[in-house]
Amino acid sequence: MYRRFSCLLALLSLTVAGGALAADAKRIAITIDDLPAASATPMAPAEAGRLNQQLLTALQRHGAKAVGFVNEDRLLVPGHVDDGVALLHAWLDAGMELGNHGFGHLGLWKSSREDVEAGVLKGEVLTRWVTSRRSAPLRYYRPPFTQTGKTEAEREAFEAFLAHHGYAVAPMTVDHDDYLFACVYDRLQAPGEAARRQVVTDEYDTHLRTSLQVFETMSQELFGRQIPQVLLIHANRLNAATLDRTLRTLKERGYAFAPLDEVLLDEAYRSPARASGRFGPSWLARWARAKGVKLSVYGQPDPVGQTAQWHAQLCRQ
Template sequence: MIRRLLGLLLLLPRLAAAAAPQPAVAFTFDDLPYAAVVSDDDATLGSMTAHLVQRLRAAQVPVVGFVNEGKLYRDGEPDPARVALLRTWLDAGFELGNHTYSHPSLDQVPLEAFEADVLRGEAVTRPLTQAAGRTLRWFRHPFLHEGTTPDVRTAFARFLAEHGYRVAPVTVNSAEWVFAAAYANALAQGDADAAGHIAAAYVPYMQTAFAQAEQLALDLFGRPIPQVVVLHANQLNADHVYTLVAMLRQRGYRFVSLDDALADPVYATPPGVTGVEGESWLEGWARQAGLRPPALPPLPGLVRQWAGRAAYGAN
C-alpha cells in the first residue's frame, strides 16, 4: 500500500506537467515590405522577402505582416516591384495588416493626422488583400505608441472599429531590430565574420526575451498566455528565422494564428495609459498591477557597435 502511494506521489508531478498547456506564440512582422536590409534594390528585396516567406511557410508558422505603404512608392507611384513583395506574403497564405503609411507615432501627432495616415496606408494593401480573397482587418501601432490619454485611445479605438480593424498587440518586445540593423550593416561592409557573430547572439537574446515574457505572464495570471512576438521583415530574419523557430520549438512552443492567440480572455482587457511609451501589453498590464516589468536583455557590445553605424528605425 505504502509502496503504491509512493508510486502515485512520484507520478503526480509528471501528471501536472502533462496537464500544463503547451506554450503558444503568434508571429507578426512589421515594417513590410522591408526593414533593415543590405540594399534596397529590387533584387535584394526580392531575395530577402522570398527567403523569409519560404522559411516561415516551410516551418508552418502562421504570420501577419504589417505594411508601411509609404515604402512602396517611387516617384509618386506605387512601385510594381515593391507591391510584388507584398504579394509574395499573400501568395504564401499569410495575412497583411496596416501599420500606417509613414510610421508616425500616435503619442506625437494629432489624432486626425494619424487617422489620415492609417487610411492612406491601406490604398494598395486593401485591394491587394481583397484580390487574395481576404479581408484587411489588423492594425499595429508604430513604435507600439497607443496614445498618451484615455480620450485619444477611446477615439482611435472607435475609428479602428469603424474601419473594420482590430488592434494587434505585442507581448514579446525586444531589440531584434537593433540586431537586424547591426547585421545588415556588417554585411553591407563585407564583414561576414561580424555578421556571423551578430547572428549567433540573436537567438540566445530572443530566448531571454521570451523567458522574461513567460515569467511576466506567470506573475500576472498564474499561467502561461499565448504570446505575440513582433519581428521585422529584415535580412537577419530572412537568414536566421529557422534558428529562432527551432529555439522556440525546443522551448515547447506551438505556432498559432493571431486570431487563436487573441482568443485568450486576457486579451479582452487592453492595458490603459501607464505613462510609459512603447511598451508591450504584458509590460503595460504589469505596470498597472504595480509590478515593474524587467528591462530588455542587454545588447552585446558588438551589436551596439555595428548598429550605431546604421540608421534604421524601430518597431
C-alpha cells in the first residue's frame, strides 16, 4: 500500500514537473539583418537569392517565423531590381515578416540623426510597396550597428520619429559575433577550403552555445527568470549553410521559436533601455545599465579558437 502510494506520489510529482517544464519553456525570436545579404567578398544577386531561400527553408523546417530586416540600397542593383522585389516576396510567401534596416546602413554614432532618419524613409520604399500590396505589416526598425543614440535625448527623439512613422525599434538580446565567423567563411570559399570551412562552422556552433549561457545568466540575474530572447544574425553565406544547425542547437537548449511580436509582449521588453552609445550591446545590458543593476557578465565572450586567428589574418586587411 505504502509502495503504491509512493509510486502515485512519484507519478504525480513527475506530471507536475512536466507541466512546469512546458509552462517554463524558453522562447526565442529569430531576426535576420542585412537583407538581401552581407558579404566580405562580391556576391551576385542570384547567389543572394539562393542564400535567402536556404535561410527560409531552414526557418520553415523548424516552424520559426523570423523577421528579415532590409537594406534597400543593397536591393537596388542595376538590372536586378526585380530580383530584389522577388526576394522580398519570397520572405512573405514563406510566412515571415519584413522590417526596415535603413538605406545605406547608417548608424547613430557616425551619422547624424537627420541622416539616419532620412535613411529610414528612403529605405522603406520597395518594402512598403510589397508589404502594403499584401496587407503585411512593416512595423519594426532594426538600427544599424544596433545603435540607438549617442545620448538619452537623441534616443528619445529618434524613437519619437520612428513612432511617428509607424515603427518600433526591434531590440535584440542574443548576438554571437556571427559577422566575424561569416567574414572568415566568406574568404574560405575556394573548393579546397572545405576542411577549414568545417572548422569555422563547428566553432560557430560552439560559440553560440557559450554565448547563450551568458545571455541566460544575464536574464536570470536581471529578471530572476528566463525571459523570451531575441536572436540577431545576418543574411550571409555562413548562416545560409548553418541556420538549420543553429535552430537545432536552440531547440536542444530548450528553446521554442516565437514570433517577434509575441516575444515583445513580455513585460521585460517594457523596461527602460539606456541609449547604446557607440557599441550596441544586448538589450539585457542596456536594461541593466538603466536600472543601475550590476551583472556578473555583460555580453558574449570574445570568440577563441582557429576562426579568431584566421579572422586576424583574412579579415583585417
